[in-house]
Amino acid sequence: MGSIDQPPFPIVDFAKWHDPQGKDDRLSIAKSLVDGCRSHGSVYVINHGVSQELVSKAFDMSSRFYHLSDAVKEQVAHPPGMEIHRGWTKLGGENASNYSFDGLEKLKQSAAVPEKRECLDVGSDERPDMPNMWLPEQTLPGFRETIMDFHQEARGVVTAVLGALGLGIGLRDPDYFTNLHPPIRNHLRVLYSPPIPAAELESGAAKRMGTHTDFSPLAVIFQDDCGGLQMANPYKNDGVFTDVTPIESTCVLTLGQPFERWTNGFLKAVPHRVAIPPRADRFDGAERMTRGRLSLAYFADLVPDTVIEPLPECVDDGHPRLFDPVTIREIFQNGYKMMESRYGEKVSSS
Numbered sequence: 001m002g003s004i005d006q007p008p009f010p011i012v013d014f015a016k017w018h019d020p021q022g023k024d025d026r027l028s029i030a031k032s033l034v035d036g037c038r039s040h041g042s043v044y045v046i047n048h049g050v051s052q053e054l055v056s057k058a059f060d061m062s063s064r065f066y067h068l069s070d071a072v073k074e075q076v077a078h079p080p081g082m083e084i085h086r087g088w089t090k091l092g093g094e095n096a097s098n099y100s101f102d103g104l105e106k107l108k109q110s111a112a113v114p115e116k117r118e119c120l121d122v123g124s125d126e127r128p129d130m131p132n133m134w135l136p137e138q139t140l141p142g143f144r145e146t147i148m149d150f151h152q153e154a155r156g157v158v159t160a161v162l163g164a165l166g167l168g169i170g171l172r173d174p175d176y177f178t179n180l181h182p183p184i185r186n187h188l189r190v191l192y193s194p195p196i197p198a199a200e201l202e203s204g205a206a207k208r209m210g211t212h213t214d215f216s217p218l219a220v221i222f223q224d225d226c227g228g229l230q231m232a233n234p235y236k237n238d239g240v241f242t243d244v245t246p247i248e249s250t251c252v253l254t255l256g257q258p259f260e261r262w263t264n265g266f267l268k269a270v271p272h273r274v275a276i277p278p279r280a281d282r283f284d285g286a287e288r289m290t291r292g293r294l295s296l297a298y299f300a301d302l303v304p305d306t307v308i309e310p311l312p313e314c315v316d317d318g319h320p321r322l323f324d325p326v327t328i329r330e331i332f333q334n335g336y337k338m339m340e341s342r343y344g345e346k347v348s349s350s
């Protein structure tokens with residue numbers, strides 16, 4: 001675990017966000033959030049409101065799920081295509097790469113490297129149009145309840161962060177982002193990269209998650225203590241990735257493409273990937289296996305027809321409009337199309 005004293009990204013404390021007397025506190029939280037995103041591309045959030053007990057339980061249950069046989073997990077397999085974005089995607093079944101600092105050829109090459117990870121997509125239980133897929137309760141007692149408890153609790157984190165972003169940017173209606181994101185659209189990805197021969201990752205024959213920026217506006221990522229998540233500072237554009245070292249009791253933000261459009265480039269989508277973890281997690285000796293890694297990535301999403309365009313507060317003579325209006329549906333569809341034409345395989349949702 002990383003140290004809270006020397007974090008690689010700023011840590012923003014949300015403890016006082018919910019204090020009814022805390023108007024000044026809210027403003028200072030919002031400012032630290034926006035300043036941190038602008039200086040480093042992302043921040044950790046502490047006192048985010050999800051109890052550590054629930055986070056641990058969700059990791060424990062997720063680990064049990066992923067240790068079931070593929071034949072069992074097949075019962076909740078993600079249907080082909082993206083119409084129903086729920087269920088389990090097997091090892092190597094999707095590819096998140098959509099970004100490269102070194103041009104299209106490098107992107108194609110890295111996209112051709114299989115992602116050795118599995119995923120379970122879970123949404124709100126109030127979405128009859130997109131029902132969740134669950135194993136019979138007796139197969140994994142308590143799994144559904146724990147994952148849905150986590151889904152429910154994580155709602156508060158994205159709601160608070162969306163509110164703080166609106167306030168920190170100085171929107172006339174600071175609740176604009178919060179009100180635009182219906183919580184029933186929130187989406188949890190339970191991600192697992194199993195142990196793998198270290199040499200496979202070191203040689204580049206396999207990867208965990210390719211470099212990408214998210215299509216969804218915002219995600220909060222809870223990671224176990226393995227490590228490997230890295231981010232590049234989008235304001236520097238130098239291709240340097242920094243380890244997002246796991247720090248206990250925190251989650252970390254990723255701002256996606258819509259935030260760059262809304263804020264006319266004031267905030268930026270952060271390029272990130274899951275790379276080979278630090279040496280300690282690759283193990284020496286004959287086995288040379290890299291430890292498995294679990295993460296819980298929780299996304300705030302929008303109704304597909306939502307139009308995204310630079311907000312008036314972010315456009316003036318010094319900051320001319322950089323983006324045309326586009327719906328979130330188009331952001332996803334154009335992203336998938338671009339990726340599928342390059343790789344011809346199922347791509348990641350985020």
Ligand SMILES: O=C(O)CCC(=O)C(=O)O
Nearest residue numbers: 189191221229295297350
């Ligand atoms: O597993 C992680 O830490 C990153 C997940 C992620 O970036 C995504 O699902 O878009």
Ligand SMILES: [Fe+2]
Nearest residue numbers: 213214254350
């Ligand atoms: Fe992502």
